[in-house]
Amino acid sequence: MEYQKYYVPESSKFPIFAAFSLFILIIGASSTINSLDNPESNASLILYTGLACFLATLFFWFRQVVKENNAGLESAQLSQSFVYGMAWFIFSEVMFFAAFFGALFYVRSFAVPWLGGEGEKGLANMLWQDFEATWPLINTPDGGKAFVIAAKSMSFPGWENISHWLPLYNTIVLLSSSVTVHFAHLGLKKGNKKTFNIWLGITVLLALIFVGLQAAEYYEAYEHFGLTLNSGIYGSTFFMLTGFHGFHVMLGGLMLAVMFIRSVFYGHFNEHKHFGFEAASWYWHFVDVVWVMLFLFVYIL
Amino acid sequence: MSSVIESHHDDHHHGPAKGLMRWLLTTNHKDIGTLYLWFSFAMFLIGGAMAMVIRAELFQPGMQIVEPEFYNQMLTLHGLIMVFGAVMPAFVGLANWLVPMMVGAPDMALPRLNNLSFWLLPFAFGILLSSLFMEGGAPNFGWTFYAPLSTTYAPPSVTFFIFSVHIMGASSIMGSINVIVTIMNMRAPGMDLMKMPLFVWSWLITAYLLIAVMPVLAGAVTMMLMDIHFGTSFFNAAGGGDPVLFQHIFWFFGHPEVYIMILPAFGIVSHIIETFSRKQLFGYSSMVWAMLSIAILSFVVWAHHMFTVGMPLAAELFFMWATMLIAVPTGVKVFNWVATMFKGSITYETPMLFAISFVVLFTIGGFSGLMLSIVPADFQYHDTYFVVAHFHYVLVPGSIFSIMAAVYYWIPKWTGNMYDERMGRLHFWLSFVGVNVTFFPQHWIGLAGMPRRYPDYALQFADWNMVSTAGAFLFGASQILFLFIVLKTVMGGKKATPQVWEGARGLEWSVESPAPYHTFSTPPKVN
Structure with missing residues (x-):
């Protein structure tokens, strides 16, 4: 078999734009955070400018990769590079959660x-x-001198109250979404685009529902339970773990939504070439596994 | 659109663009390798200048030239810049230049991502250095940024520090993913894993460590950010957290990090010793297994940095024994290097001089590490200059010497010109003397009880501090010579042959010198 050339673009404007907009973004983020108690500060403008430039760069960068793919520039070897690349990226995300x-x-x-x-x-x-x-730790060691003591934790409220317990519904929603995205994958592998689109659409919908429920839970925590970031180590770990998870759900949901739009409106993906979708679905399964860990160690145990 | 892409594809062999744009937009692994190496050299000189400020202040007891607050900032930035700005990017630059050529690949697997990984660094370090001019000054809590010094008592610039660490981490993670994918997916047919050059092996393992621990560092600085600005209490016992938790998370990153800074050196030194001994490397597979063992053990030794912090006895014992275990695979490597030289026809060109002194001086640093791993002894040595001497012995004549050795060894391949051998040897001897005069006396003043991180000290430490400062300035000045030698070689010199060195083996020596802009567009045959 003749060697299919590995596509290396001669040069690219995307990376330097991405690096520069990240530079603006972090200057903006640092300045905004440092001037939180100054209402006259305009630092957040820098932050949003950087963010907008960064997102735009990503959009054009990914669009270019999709175009190159459709133009047939991707050899089997290059596709394999994307597979490895995504797998190792997910590993790095696993280690990020491992810290928390x-x-x-x-x-x-x-x-x-x-x-x-x-x-x-x-x-x-x-x-x-x-x-x-005690755990969940409600009374802080200093007796609430520097912290706001919460009325209640978000943990398992006992069997009698289980029907009002939001995290249970969140778990059901997210676990089902892992199944639906798998159905979409099975449909695609059989070449059935309609099945694929429907199940993928349902998955995106479930992602939205999850984010909505999570927002409701945060509202409840802040407004009714008095549980905030400032409630000692329980609140700290609770909000950081569920918050970063929620952020990753949004990211994964966005990826799946992009794949949905590509499939429905642009006719991308077929039974042989669909790594863009596959990568997004891996990410989705990863987010799901993190939730199972959260449900177990943050909510139940 | 596809026709546009095709035309790009056709002028694949036209070579680099001209001017600044070449460097901003490049996707070529050799260009990016060069960028990394020059960036790291610049950071080495900046971080080195800070070291000179530190040593000048310590020349005599009493306050000499800087304020204590500024001394703390110099100390912090020196450490951060040397670790994240000098040593790590230098190794990534070497990986960029060498890994694709050594495995017979046309380029790195993800060329655009490669460019992004590099260009994030100047921005991140620009922000870090700019904190010197901010209100309250630059970070002043040491490169290990322990809470609460880095949270409750930090200057406002800590926010900029946190985000610049995030960016450095992102750069490292993306660079490492690229290296791993290149090694796993881009090897020429026949280049089996156990035939890979050791530098490639060392980087495969290093990249794995980086992807495993840089996100943990990101988690640590994120918790700091939340503690400082958003009221969480991760590192605050009043809310149920623990400042010691910071140290655990930091060193879970930090210990693999120190192996990240030495494993590629192991790879480099193995190549150089093999070449100039004109023998095959002794114990190739044991070298691979030793590196793997070191990497795996590096995840279970982190708390040996924290013996005096107040851990349960069982933890102290576990981390002591686990740490000592690392001496075994490291000993295997040192044994193999010596065995490779045994009965070889050795010549002492500059790379070989650096490599041999690496073996000797790194081993000294390793032995002092073994001393520090003993819990009851560490209670005495902890936070003294003995520790400073220990880690500078593994980092300066360890990592830095291996980088210099690599530059002398491969620069004929990069530029097509031989460096000036006499000047190279002069640079080696000045550096060798400088580094030992600087750091060896620090063992003694450390054992005698001089604590680290202070701008002043008791009178009994005066003599050896003066010697140490003299050595530091000798070492610093001799790096100007290094810069001169490199520039002279880039400009011209005796033309190099493709093989360059008589005993050199490996794919990178099979292409012309300088290596063409694109190598191995079709994979070579590997026997």
């Missing part, structure tokens, strides 16, 4: 019990001698 799960496990197994006087480093209890270790 690690923090959760550490405070639950070590830091909080020690502050409560249990275990080998229970000496830490001398700092706040009235503190008793």
Whole structure:
């Protein structure tokens, strides 16, 4: 078999635009955050300019890759590079979540019990001698001097209240969406574009429902339970883990929506070539697995 | 649109564009490698200048030339710039230049992403350096940025620091994905994994480590950001968090990070020792397995940086034994390098001088590390100049010497010109003497109890600090010579043959010198 040339673009304007807009973006982000208590600051304009430029660059960059693909420039070897690239990108995301799960496990197994006087480093209890270790940690060790004590946690409320428990519905929605995206994949592999479009559309819809439910849960936490980022380590880990997960759901949902638009309006993807969709679906399954971990370690246990 | 793309495709062999645009828009692995190497050299000189400020202040006891606040900023930026700006980009630059040629690939697997990985760096370091001119000054909490020093007590510029670390991390992750994909997917037919040159192996493992730990660093700085500005209490015990948690997360990143800065050096030194001993490398497969073991062990030793922080005894013991275990695969490597030289017909060109001194001086740094791994001994050594001497021995005559060795070894392939051998040897000897005069006395003043990170010290440490500063300025000045030698070689010199060195083996030596802009557009045959 003759070697099919590996496509290397001679030069590209996208990366330098992406790098420069990220530069603007982070200057804007840092300045905005540093001037949060200054209502007259215009720093957020820099932030939004950078963000808009970055998103636009990504749009044109991906569009170019799709065009090259449709023009037949992609050899089998190049497609394989994308497969490996996506897999390793997801691995890096796994490690990002690992940092936050690690923090959760550490405070639950070590830091909080020690502050409560249990275990080998229970000496830490001398700092706040009235503190008793519990999880979910509602009363902060300092007795709420520097923090706002929440009324209630988001954990499992007992079987009698389970029908009002939002995370359960979130779990059902997200787990089903993993199944529907798989049905879409099966349909595509058989060459049935209609099945593909319908199931993919349902998946995007489920993603939207999940984000909506998550927003409702946050509203409930802030307005009714008084649980905020400022509620001590329970609130910190709860909002950071579910927040980053929610952000990744939005990202994955956006990817799937783009694939949906490409398929429905531009007729992209067939049973042989559909890695764009496949990559997005891998990402979606990853987001789903993270949720299962969250449900287990943040909500139930 | 497709016709436009096709025309791009046809002028594939026209060579590089001219002027600044070539460097801004390039997708060529050799161009990007060159950019990385020059960027890293610039950062090396900037970070080095900061080291000179530090050493000048420490020349005599008492406050000499800078304010203590500024000293802290220099200390912090020196560490950050040398780790993230000098050593890591230099290795990525070498990977860019060499990995595609060594495996017989036409370029890196994801060329546009490659360009992005590089161009993020000047912006990230621009922001980091600009913090020197911000209100409250630059980050001043040391390169390990322990909470609460980096949260509750940090200057406002910490926000810029956090985001620039994010960007550096993104650059590293994308660069590493590119290296892994290139190695896994772009090898010429016949280039089996266990036939790969060791530099390629070392980078495969390094890239894996980078993808595994850079996101953890991103998580750490994100928690800092939230603690500082949004009221969370990850590192605040009053809310149920723990400042020690920061150290755990940081060193879970930080320990693999130090192997990220040495594994590619192992690869480079293996090639150079093999070439100038005119023998096949002793124990190729044990070299691969040793690197893999070091990489895997690097995930379970992080808390040896924290023995004095107050951990349960079981943890202290576990991390002590796990750390000592790393000496075994490292010992295998040192043994193999020595065995490769044994009965070889050795010649002492500049790369070989750097490589041999790497083996000796890195081993000294390794042994002092072994001393530090002993928990009861570490209680004495912790945060003294002994630690400073230890990690500078593995980083300067370790990582940096290997990078210099690599530059001398491969620069004829990059430029087509031989460097000036006499000046190269002069550079080596000045650096060698400089580095030992700088850092060896720090072992003694550390054992005698001089703490690190202070701009002043007790009178009994005065003599050796003076010696150390003299050595530092000798080492610093000799790097100007290095810059001169590199520039002279780029401008011209004796023409290099394709093989360059008599004992050199590998695909990169089968192409002309300088290597053509595009190599291996069709894969070569590998026997």
